Amino acid sequence: MKKFITKAARLNGPYDIELIERELECGEDDIIVKNHRMGICGSDKSFYRGKLPPKTAEFRQDPKFPFLLGHESGGTVMAVGSRVSDFAVGDRVMAFGWCNNFAEYFRAKSFQLQPVPYNLDMDIASLGEPIACAMYSGLHCGVNLGDFVVVMGGGFAGQIIAQCAKKEGASCVVVVDVLEGKLRLAKKLGADEVIQLGNEDPVARVKKMTEGTGADVVIEAAGSEDSFNAATEMLRHNGKFVFYSWVTTPITLNISRWHDDGLEFINTCLVHHTWQQRYVWTPEALRPVAQGMIQIKPLITNEFKLDEIRQGFELADKDDTAVKICFRP
Structure with a gap:
């Protein structure tokens, strides 16, 4: 041995x-x-x-x-x-x-x-x-040609998923993060728009960009209660909420909107x-x-x-x- x-x-x-x-x-x-x-x-x-x-x-x-x-x-x-x-x-x-x-x-x-x-x-x-985990999420998050896509979180996974969404034909990919450096990187790698938390309300910005409709797909890759709830609010009726991040502590969520707006939930956790x-x-x-x-x-x-x-x-x-x-x- x-x-x-x-x-x-x-x-x-x-x-x-x-x-x-x-x-x-x-x-x-x-x-x-x-x-x-x-x-x-x-x-x-x-x-x-x-x-x-x-x-x-x-x-x-x-x-x-x-x-x-x-x-x-x-x-x-x-x-x-x-x-x-x-x-x-x-x-x-x-x-x-x-x-x-x-x-x-x-x-x-x-x-x-x-x-x-x-x-x-x-x-x-x-x-x-x-x-592979981030790529699997990007390839299986349900993005269709012409979709408006938001990626919550500009970390390693979020940056990869954003690149995938753009390659899959999203008309607009928005990356949301608190850090300017990560947002600059996202733009360099192909994101159409970025939103810096603390400087503006991501829900209001997405609603304005989509003329009040909301995003077709939101990928949650930040892993916080605020991020989950912002993702919930910025989705359009029957939009796709994509799980990526791992939240290790209990959080409070607006389950009512999940039900009333018929949101579709996609778990993309490969491992x-x-x-x-x-x-x-x-x-x-x-x-x-x-x-x-x-x-x-x-x-x-x-x-x-x-x-x-x-x-x-x-x-x-x-x-x-x-x-x-x-x-x-």
């Missing part, structure tokens, strides 16, 4: 993250992966701030402190157990599971990995999970379907990226060494202009 010694991130409590040494044994149904690159997810930031969600099927470890953090990464298979038949040493893979991925090496089961498709550059493939469905859908979601139709590199704003895990998370916590923060082993 092969063993690997690795540095790995452990979240001991709110704002208390450190690298520890772990020994990983490659059991008979295990796969050991050497990491190429890792990314901070919005959920990682929430956990770092002490907002752990209730336990769900997605978590194979209890969401409580100390928490072995990380799920966005990819790399090369270094060892496989005797019962593993679908991956081999040398395979390039993307992680799709909470495997303590802020580490030099991580251990996973077959269902938590995905082969790298289309010979993607590993710098991009290592972020395959967040890219929360079965792993078999994800295995099929991920290559489809990543194909436009491989074809160069969607820009990813401008969204990667900061990079650190894994040894600088504290500095990276401090930046993520304090500077929301950082769209995607990455680490290398």
Whole structure:
């Protein structure tokens, strides 16, 4: 049984993250992966701030402190157990599971990995999970030719979804965010209009732009109570409300409008379907990226060494202009 010694991130409590040494044994149904690159997810930031969600099927470890953090990464298979038949040493893979991925090496089961498709550059493939999730949302959010589309949130996912919506034929794509820097980036990447929260009311602006009708599609990628309710109010009658973000605490919503205006709700959370469905859908979601139709590199704003895990998370916590923060082993 092969063993690997690795540095790995452990979240001991709110704002208390450190690298520890772990020994990983490659059991008979295990796969050991050497990491190429890792990314901070919005959920990682929430956990770092002490907002752990209730336990769900997605978590194979209890969401409580100390928490072995990380799920966005990819790399090369270094060892496989005797019962593993679908991956081999040398395979390039993307992680799709909470495997303590802020580490030099991580251990996973077959269902938590995905082969790298289309010979993607590993710098991009290592972020395959967040890219595929956002792309899946953009490709399945129901945008039709000529639609007026609003993306609530100009983070990593929101920027990708906005690009998808425009490529799919939306007549107007509007990105809403509180930060001017993210809005400038959205315009650079193809958004038609932007709305800066704090400077203007997004609902009033959308209603004015659509002559009182409201948006055809709103994708919620900000993850706040205010964002959910603004999305609800700016949709037209029978409009499409697209779920993307993960809200880990209870919020109050205007359910009456959901009912009375017959809003259509679309859940586009790729990783929360079965792993078999994800295995099929991920290559489809990543194909436009491989074809160069969607820009990813401008969204990667900061990079650190894994040894600088504290500095990276401090930046993520304090500077929301950082769209995607990455680490290398």
